């Protein structure tokens with residue numbers, strides 16, 4: 297009874313996340329240390345140049361699982377500190393292989409004024425079923441009970457093939473702070489089931505496969521979290537506006553162009569390393585190399601993709 301009341305209370309008071317959320321890159325210096333001095337200009341770039349005011353920190357794009365707990369804390373704190381008065385939402389990804397590390401990060405996120413936390417499934421020892429994963433998320437949430445929790449579904453990288461809709465089923469009964477899902481899978485049926493379950497609960501469903509966002513908008517997602525919104529935010533906002541205004545033909549045209557960029561990038565081996573270098577090329581921010589096991593990418597590759605993006609932005 298108390299659980300139900302708390303759940304309803306948080307769902308009513310937490311603002312849904314809508315629009316675009318940039319999954320941030322982690323700036324590293326040439327010698328591989330985190331470079332916090334880039335965070336403040338990074339925020340200005342997102343807000344002023346891309347019109348993006350929500351961030352997802354220490355996720356896949358941010359190489360969160362390659363960072364130490366202490367580095368993750370420092371990054372989260374810097375994003376919250378410099379984002380004050382500029383960013384609307386700082387969601388901190390706290391997923392780790394160790395429950396204890398995730399709990400420590402969740403507790404820390406609450407202490408620095410983050411707006412929410414998100415957790416991916418552990419992927420070495422994988423949860424055997426949805427109950428096990430819900431229990432893991434519950435134990436993490438318990439370390440930050442006042443913060444909205446979003447389940448991060450990314451089967452392509454975790455290898456955890458549980459359907460997200462199964463994970464969501466009844467989760468509010470065990471996690472009062474549960475507020476939605478960041479869905480980075482390709483299965484539109486499962487995504488639709490998540491939207492259908494989340495809508496009456498006022499939860500947020502955020503899509504994470506940027507190149508097929510339009511399909512997810514049709515299914516009713518509230519917003520999107522992605523790497524490319526760091527440098528293509530303005531353009532993708534046009535897709536969302538066209539869709540919201542019922543101009544489906546324009547939305548499709550723009551989404552197709554966006555797909556063309558990603559197809560080109562993929563032909564050059566698009567991964568987090570290349571993506572990071574593309575962001576450096578487009579934004580001018582010194583994001584540095586990725587951390588091993590990712591290998592630095594050839595600058596010429598990133599420059600070719602950045603040129604394609606510029607051509608696109610200029611309407612070629």
Ligand SMILES: CC(=O)N[C@@H]([C@@H](O)[C@H](O)[C@H](O)CO)[C@@H](O)CC(=O)C(=O)O
Nearest residue numbers: 319355356357480504505506521522523
């Ligand atoms: C697997 C992966 O990295 N997916 C990206 C996408 O934004 C992806 O880069 C984009 O769709 C291009 O393929 C995001 O879903 C990742 C993300 O949100 C994160 O960094 O946590």
